[in-house]
Amino acid sequence: MDFVLAVVVCFLGLILALPVLKRRKTFRRISYYIDRLPGDQWYPLVGSVAGLFGLKREDLFQAMANRHLRLGPIFRSWYGSLPVVHVYKPEHVQVIMKSNTNVNKGLFYRYLFPWLGQGLISGSGPKWRMHRKIITPSFHFKILDSYGEIFAEKGASLAKYFAGYEGKGFVEVTGDLTKIGLDIITETAMRIKLDILEGNNSQGVEYANAIMSFLQMTYKRVINPLYKIDSFFKFTAAGRESERCQNIIHNFNQHIIQSRKKFLDAQGGLGTEEEDELGRKKKVSFLDMLLNYQRTNPFGDEEIEEEVSTFMFGGFDTTTATLTYAFAALGNHPEYLARVQEELDEIFSDDPTRKVTPQDVARMDYLDRVVREVLRCFCFVPFIYRNLDEDIEIAGYTIPSGANLAISLYNLHHDPDHYPEPYNFDPDRFLPENCAKRHPYAFVPFSAGPRNCLGQKFAMRNVKTLLASVLREYNIKCQQPLEDMKYTIEIVLRPVNGLHVAFERRRK
Numbered sequence: 058m059d060f061v062l063a064v065v066v067c068f069l070g071l072i073l074a075l076p077v078l079k080r081r082k083t084f085r086r087i088s089y090y091i092d093r094l095p096g097d098q099w100y101p102l103v104g105s106v107a108g109l110f111g112l113k114r115e116d117l118f119q120a121m122a123n124r125h126l127r128l129g130p131i132f133r134s135w136y137g138s139l140p141v142v143h144v145y146k147p148e149h150v151q152v153i154m155k156s157n158t159n160v161n162k163g164l165f166y167r168y169l170f171p172w173l174g175q176g177l178i179s180g181s182g183p184k185w186r187m188h189r190k191i192i193t194p195s196f197h198f199k200i201l202d203s204y205g206e207i208f209a210e211k212g213a214s215l216a217k218y219f220a221g222y223e224g225k226g227f228v229e230v231t232g233d234l235t236k237i238g239l240d241i242i243t244e245t246a247m248r249i250k251l252d253i254l255e256g257n258n259s260q261g262v263e264y265a266n267a268i269m270s271f272l273q274m275t276y277k278r279v280i281n282p283l284y285k286i287d288s289f290f291k292f293t294a295a296g297r298e299s300e301r302c303q304n305i306i307h308n309f310n311q312h313i314i315q316s317r318k319k320f321l322d323a324q325g326g327l328g329t330e331e332e333d334e335l336g337r338k339k340k341v342s343f344l345d346m347l348l349n350y351q352r353t354n355p356f357g358d359e360e361i362e363e364e365v366s367t368f369m370f371g372g373f374d375t376t377t378a379t380l381t382y383a384f385a386a387l388g389n390h391p392e393y394l395a396r397v398q399e400e401l402d403e404i405f406s407d408d409p410t411r412k413v414t415p416q417d418v419a420r421m422d423y424l425d426r427v428v429r430e431v432l433r434c435f436c437f438v439p440f441i442y443r444n445l446d447e448d449i450e451i452a453g454y455t456i457p458s459g460a461n462l463a464i465s466l467y468n469l470h471h472d473p474d475h476y477p478e479p480y481n482f483d484p485d486r487f488l489p490e491n492c493a494k495r496h497p498y499a500f501v502p503f504s505a506g507p508r509n510c511l512g513q514k515f516a517m518r519n520v521k522t523l524l525a526s527v528l529r530e531y532n533i534k535c536q537q538p539l540e541d542m543k544y545t546i547e548i549v550l551r552p553v554n555g556l557h558v559a560f561e562r563r564r565k
């Protein structure tokens with residue numbers, strides 16, 4: 058009997074030990090390959106990123122970007138015990154972005170789970186594939202056309218709002234741009250009108266602040282090895298702040314979802330298309346489509362909330378950042394602002410005050426080049442990460458499965474081999490003849506391949522409509538010279554002291 062018991066205990070012990078042994082074997086294999094790459098000295102506990110500790114908020118991002126110049130074009134880091142390989146050359150970026158197998162997100166994205174769950178941005182595996190298939194039609198060009206009216210209306214509201222700043226000197230605008238960004242994503246994708254810019258919704262402002270604060274706490278987790286331990290982090294001040302923000306975000310998301318659910322329930326659901334005010338057929342928007350799908354398919358409430366959170370974030374923070382940096386660039390370069398206004402004056406020569414249409418936006422070639430240069434020069438989504446499912450070869454090195462791969466879009470977009478004088482702002486880099494000479498992966502602000510940004514067309518149309526609405530009305534000046542701007546990294550790069558802009562009306 059004792060013998061049988063001993064055999065059973067040994068057997069169970071072996072079963073329990075197997076995953077640990079397997080993990081150790083995998084870890085050894087990863088270490089073997091990635092330690093062949095150049096990189097900083099490794100120390101126990103902190104790994105090889107000790108140089109990033111204790112840096113001020115405004116110095117951290119620059120230090121991260123500078124490491125690429127010192128160690129690149131391909132190198133390794135140990136974030137504590139987490140191995141990461143860094144790349145930024147277009148030919149290396151192409152290998153990973155084109156891959157249909159290495160599509161899973163890096164382990165850092167797990168810090169976003171309490172907020173975004175496994176929505177499209179942070180999710181991986183079969184769930185991501187299924188969600189991507191379900192959601193893609195709600196960003197079809199037909200629905201984007203119908204959003205054109207909302208973009209134009211919000212552009213007009215923003216231009217009207219800035220009238221209050223005339224004659225007031227330099228005014229901080231990132232708060233206003235955040236509000237308009239939130240108003241647009243909720244009114245288009247969620248079909249809920251909030252009017253946060255007009256001051257009708259203080260909950261919206263609290264929500265945006267909670268997201269910013271949550272992101273600041275998240276970056277602390279990426280850098281500080283102790284904060285990576287969930288059971289430790291939750292007792293720190295940063296952990297408690299993170300939880301406070303999560304509650305605000307959850308309540309706001311639920312307010313949006315429940316309001317729309319009530320509306321749809323009252324109608325008995327929707328088809329895959331609905332009619333607009335003029336009787337034209339259009340595809341239903343994002344949240345309606347998900348709620349509709351849920352009526353006949355297994356799709357949990359939690360999954361809906363994950364995607365609402367994901368699209369709220371994807372939709373507003375990036376719009377705000379693009380507008381902010383476009384104001385920074387044009388407010389420092391009157392010569393480019395004049396060219397934008399010349400183009401707009403011609404497009405709106407029939408009536409300079411009418412609303413912007415999608416047809417107008419399609420004619421804004423110069424503004425398009427300005428926005429692309431903004432996305433390159435300020436590259437406010439600077440790093441993205443993958444976790445490899447399969448080994449890949451880059452620059453003669455094997456990057457083993459299980460390793461994390463960081464792509465620095467920022468360094469890619471500032472590589473002097475592809476962009477001479479890379480820190481200068483110059484929209485003509487995006488003249489068709491100049492683009493034709495560059496590597497196809499030298500400009501990928503929306504990423505590329507199977508995990509590319511689902512909102513890129515939405516973003517371009519939205520931002521161009523808003524900029525056109527404001528810039529045909531105002532001359533702008535920015536207080537901070539571009540070369541003095543410092544950034545803080547909170548997934549998205551933000552100017553440390555906000556952005557101060559002066560507005561002067563062009564036509565009295």
Ligand code: HEM
Pocket residue numbers: 177178189367368371372373375376379432438441442502503504507508509510511512513515516517
């Ligand atoms: C100028 C504005 C924008 C920029 C620069 C941008 C950039 C990016 C980048 C770099 C990624 C890849 C992220 C990664 O691999 O970790 C991404 C993914 C994504 N973006 Fe955007 N984005 C913008 C606007 C938007 C908008 C307006 C939306 C929604 C309305 C959106 C929704 C998404 C989604 C859902 C994904 C995940 C796609 C997937 O993995 O299947 N983005 N974006």
